[in-house]
Amino acid sequence: MTAADLTHRIKALALAAGFSRVGVARAHPRPEDQRRLQDWLDAGRHGDMAWLAKDPARRADPGRVVAGARSVLVVALDYDSDAPRTETQPGHGWISRYAWGTDYHLLMERRLKALTRAVAAEVAPGLPTDWRGPGQGEAPFDPRTDFRWSVDYGPVLERRWAEEAGLGWQGKHSLLVDPQRGSFFFLATVITPLALTPDAPQTDHCGSCTACMDACPTDAIVAERVVDARRCISYLSIEKRGPLTPTEASLLGDHVFGCDLCQDVCPFNRFSEPAGEPALEPRSGAVAPRLADLLGLDDEAFRARFRQSPVKRTKLAGLRRNVTAVLANQARDASE
Ligand code: B12
Numbered sequence: 001m002t003a004a005d006l007t008h009r010i011k012a013l014a015l016a017a018g019f020s021r022v023g024v025a026r027a028h029p030r031p032e033d034q035r036r037l038q039d040w041l042d043a044g045r046h047g048d049m050a051w052l053a054k055d056p057a058r059r060a061d062p063g064r065v066v067a068g069a070r071s072v073l074v075v076a077l078d079y080d081s082d083a084p085r086t087e088t089q090p091g092h093g094w095i096s097r098y099a100w101g102t103d104y105h106l107l108m109e110r111r112l113k114a115l116t117r118a119v120a121a122e123v124a125p126g127l128p129t130d131w132r133g134p135g136q137g138e139a140p141f142d143p144r145t146d147f148r149w150s151v152d153y154g155p156v157l158e159r160r161w162a163e164e165a166g167l168g169w170q171g172k173h174s175l176l177v178d179p180q181r182g183s184f185f186f187l188a189t190v191i192t193p194l195a196l197t198p199d200a201p202q203t204d205h206c207g208s209c210t211a212c213m214d215a216c217p218t219d220a221i222v223a224e225r226v227v228d229a230r231r232c233i234s235y236l237s238i239e240k241r242g243p244l245t246p247t248e249a250s251l252l253g254d255h256v257f258g259c260d261l262c263q264d265v266c267p268f269n270r271f272s273e274p275a276g277e278p279a280l281e282p283r284s285g286a287v288a289p290r291l292a293d294l295l296g297l298d299d300e301a302f303r304a305r306f307r308q309s310p311v312k313r314t315k316l317a318g319l320r321r322n323v324t325a326v327l328a329n330q331a332r333d334a335s336e
Pocket residue numbers: 032033034036037040049052096097098151152153154156157158159160170173174175176177183184185186187188224225226227229232234235239257258259260262
């Protein structure tokens with residue numbers, strides 16, 4: 001099979017596995033991104049996310065992740081729905097729209113496993129029958145099928161590869177924007193030794209717009225494409241462990257989990273259409289939940305309500321911390 005035929009076939013398999021879009025970038029070191037990442041880390045913008053500071057050189061070079069890496073396959077999964085953009089009223093909090101349904105890690109991991117097994121069957125049809133799949137300790141080792149896939153947690157600057165693979169451009173809020181679909185989609189990558197035909201990189205369409213930077217209520221977007229996590233509501237409500245300082249608690253506003261404000265205002269999200277993915281549709285009570293209901297959850301009720309949901313990440317204690325902060329913010333606003 002030629003590289004072009006193989007690329008075509010793999011893209012068809014990715015769509016068949018349930019991804020919304022797929023693109024290919026040539027694997028190469030990214031010294032400029034390594035420098036920017038290092039500057040970001042040196043400025044402490046990652047807050048307590050110490051794992052981001054682990055081996056930044058690896059994050060900027062797929063060859064350090066897979067020996068002989070030649071391509072980065074990038075997949076996207078849309079998650080928008082018909083539900084309203086951020087809209088809260090007293091007594092209610094906001095959960096970010098990406099977290100209304102099933103955890104995307106679970107969905108994408110299942111699909112990445114199916115995809116990489118299907119690709120392996122194409123490129124190495126003689127695999128032993130006990131081969132359990134990429135990254136699962138299978139033997140004997142076959143370099144053709146040394147696929148490393150990850151969603152979020154891999155040492156990969158996903159948006160940089162997605163931009164290069166033609167799936168969108170990194171907007172001024174730092175998220176990837178597709179000119180037709182907007183930004184409500186997830187990303188995942190597969191680093192592979194296969195030589196595939198790269199796509200043309202997407203170009204930047206932000207122009208003079210600064211709507212996302214103007215809309216950020218905490219000034220977390222400190223420069224174009226640079227987010228200081230320590231001021232970002234998403235970080236404070238999801239990733240930050242332990243108690244919030246009074247300033248951090250006030251930055252949450254009405255948000256109990258994540259934040260969509262910089263994406264809500266992006267003109268490209270006006271064209272966004274519902275993803276039509278049942279597992280990502282809002283569960284009952286997910287959109288603008290009552291704060292009293294959330295505060296009343298015990299361990300068992302929390303586990304049942306947020307089973308297989310991204311919200312599980314905060315654990316009950318984290319969610320309670322956030323709800324308490326939002327209640328205080330709303331009480332303060334009401335008395336002003
Ligand atoms: C850590 C992390 C966070 C942190 C830090 C955010 C950040 N902007 O880095 C926090 C917790 C705040 C966060 C929040 C969110 N996240 Co997040 N996050 C990540 C994660 C795991 C790593 C990102 C990372 O490496 N950051 C380090 C910084 C330095 O990287 P960077 O921003 O890409 O930096 C580059 C650019 O700034 C660029 N750059 C700087 N200057 C310039 C200038 C020019 C001209 C150019 C071209 C580039 C450029 O160079 C830097 C180095 O390469 C990725 C998954 C992954 N592995 O990539 C998901 C990811 C980015 N998150 C995602 C999502 C959905 C979110 C939220 C929307 C969730 C929510 N609703 O609450 C928010 C959005 C907040 C925001 N505006 O960024 C999605 C984004 C999907 C998309 N369409 O882009 C990802 C890709 C997860 C996924 N698998 O789908 N996130």
